[in-house]
Amino acid sequence: MTTKLNMQDIVNLAKNRWFVYAGSEIYWGLANAWDYGPYGSLLKENIKNLWLKEFVQKKTNMVSLDAAILMNPQTWVASGHVWGFSDPLIDDKKTNQRFRADKLLEDLIENLDDAENYLKEKYWVNNLVPESWSLEIQTKVMRDENVLNPETGEPWDWTEAKQFNLMFRTSQWVTDDSSSTIYLRPETAQGIFVDFPNILRTSRKKIPFGVAQVGKAFRNEITPGNFIFRTREFEQMEIEYFVEPWKDLEAHAEWKNNCMNFLTNTLGIEKENLKLRDHEQDELSHYSNATTDIEYKYPFGWGELWGIADRTDFDLKAHMAESKQDMSYFDPVTNRKYIPYVIEPSVWLTRLLLATMLDAYTIDEENNRTYLKFEPRVAPIKVWVLPVVKKIGDLAKEIFSQLSEDFMCEYDEVGSIGKRYARMDEIWVPFCVTVDSSNYDEGNVTVRHRDSMEQEIVKISELNEWLRERLK
Ligand code: GAP
Numbered sequence: 001m002t003t004k005l006n007m008q009d010i011v012n013l014a015k016n017r018w019f020v021y022a023g024s025e026i027y028w029g030l031a032n033a034w035d036y037g038p039y040g041s042l043l044k045e046n047i048k049n050l051w052l053k054e055f056v057q058k059k060t061n062m063v064s065l066d067a068a069i070l071m072n073p074q075t076w077v078a079s080g081h082v083w084g085f086s087d088p089l090i091d092d093k094k095t096n097q098r099f100r101a102d103k104l105l106e107d108l109i110e111n112l113d114d115a116e117n118y119l120k121e122k123y124w125v126n127n128l129v130p131e132s133w134s135l136e137i138q139t140k141v142m143r144d145e146n147v148l149n150p151e152t153g154e155p156w157d158w159t160e161a162k163q164f165n166l167m168f169r170t171s172q173w174v175t176d177d178s179s180s181t182i183y184l185r186p187e188t189a190q191g192i193f194v195d196f197p198n199i200l201r202t203s204r205k206k207i208p209f210g211v212a213q214v215g216k217a218f219r220n221e222i223t224p225g226n227f228i229f230r231t232r233e234f235e236q237m238e239i240e241y242f243v244e245p246w247k248d249l250e251a252h253a254e255w256k257n258n259c260m261n262f263l264t265n266t267l268g269i270e271k272e273n274l275k276l277r278d279h280e281q282d283e284l285s286h287y288s289n290a291t292t293d294i295e296y297k298y299p300f301g302w303g304e305l306w307g308i309a310d311r312t313d314f315d316l317k318a319h320m321a322e323s324k325q326d327m328s329y330f331d332p333v334t335n336r337k338y339i340p341y342v343i344e345p346s347v348w349l350t351r352l353l354l355a356t357m358l359d360a361y362t363i364d365e366e367n368n369r370t371y372l373k374f375e376p377r378v379a380p381i382k383v384w385v386l387p388v389v390k391k392i393g394d395l396a397k398e399i400f401s402q403l404s405e406d407f408m409c410e411y412d413e414v415g416s417i418g419k420r421y422a423r424m425d426e427i428w429v430p431f432c433v434t435v436d437s438s439n440y441d442e443g444n445v446t447v448r449h450r451d452s453m454e455q456e457i458v459k460i461s462e463l464n465e466w467l468r469e470r471l472k
Pocket of ligand 1: 219234347
């Protein structure tokens with residue numbers, strides 16, 4: 001049995017097996033909008049629930065939140081998004097195509113011999129992080145180094161690079177003047193910071209404690225792509241973990257472990273496909289003291305999966321200054337009052353879903369089949385119920401009703417048993433319950449194990465408990 005990673009294969013499989021496909025397809029789609037189909041939506045829900053279970057349900061010092069997507073625009077002034085949440089954009093005047101200048105420059109650096117010395121001597125840049133260079137230098141390097149249009153492979157006619165704000169704007173009222181401008185949130189985090197005083201008052205939590213939130217966020221990415229890796233609309237799962245200011249680095253290290261363990265132990269992602277990458281000093285966001293990315297080995301190379309940032313007290317202080325509300329914490333034991341520091345493990349649910357699918361993608365050369373080898377707890381459908389022959393469908397439907405109280409099941413009576421098993425294997429349903437009348441009369445059904453393909457007789461009265469034990 002071998003595993004191969006290929007982006008186009010996963011795109012095809014996701015489409016054909018009801019996981020993810022282009023949104024509004026009957027109107028030729030909308031660039032980079034994706035819909036999560038019957039299995040994709042369940043898979044997304046499972047990953048989200050496992051995350052909530054691990055980081056909220058199983059912790060005594062974590063709570064959850066669901067803040068509004070639309071927030072008072074002052075939020076984004078205080079957080080720095082109005083002035084600072086942008087990427088360097090460059091247009092090719094010949095084709096009117098837009099690109100992220102820093103990304104094209106990163107590609108250039110990869111292909112230069114001794115890039116560090118060459119760029120330092122020629123352009124006086126002191127690092128290999130183009131995002132941190134001035135716009136003038138980015139434009140100059142693009143032009144002087146003859147960076148080609150990556151889409152056409154043709155010589156360029158580059159405009160000056162300029163900053164492009166990634167927030168989606170909309171307006172709240174019928175009139176369309178600037179006073180009505182509001183934004184679709186580009187991250188869920190700010191909802192947690194803004195609600196910090198309320199959460200503190202109502203939850204009676206003591207520091208250290210954290211707030212977890214799952215929700216939609218939007219970014220007007222200049223170059224989205226790689227299927228669902230970089231999209232303009234996505235679901236974010238964020239935790240803000242508040243700590244004493246002098247304990248931030250300790251907590252940061254702890255969260256790196258927590259997130260890694262979740263990926264490997266809960267989602268079953270292979271360790272060798274994951275690595276930790278600490279951000280260089282000049283790569284850190286304006287609010288960060290330390291940031292580590294957990295990277296995944298995507299078919300197109302290593303890329304970010306989960307960011308774990310030490311955001312210091314930047315956000316709470318910024319909102320305190322802007323709103324004039326007190327954001328401090330009073331420690332009743334030490335009688336100290338301070339603004340907590342915060343550790344932020346932030347991951348995009350949709351990107352996590354992509355990594356989970358890529359990791360589960362398996363080619364079984366021996367049996368000439370391809371399937372998604374999910375952990376049972378992750379699998380979108382847990383049990384597949386089928387009558388041996390169609391005419392005992394009513395009995396099998398009774399079993400379906402009993403099991404669907406506890407598990408996501410599918411009922412299937414179409415085609416030969418072999419074909420139905422094959423359909424079930426494709427999406428890697430962990431258990432298959434086969435109903436035949438002689439077994440049923442004795443109060444039993446046959447359960448087929450996906451992995452070993454072995455079959456076992458199980459009592460109908462004990463079936464739910466039997467499965468629960470094995471799906472933990
Ligand atoms: N609140 C912090 C924050 O939003 P970020 O580094 O911008 O931080 C965190 O994003 C995570 O979100 C990344 O690790 C990555 O998983 C994911 N991500 C960022 N932009 C994305 C996009 N356009 N599409 C999908 N996932 C994205």
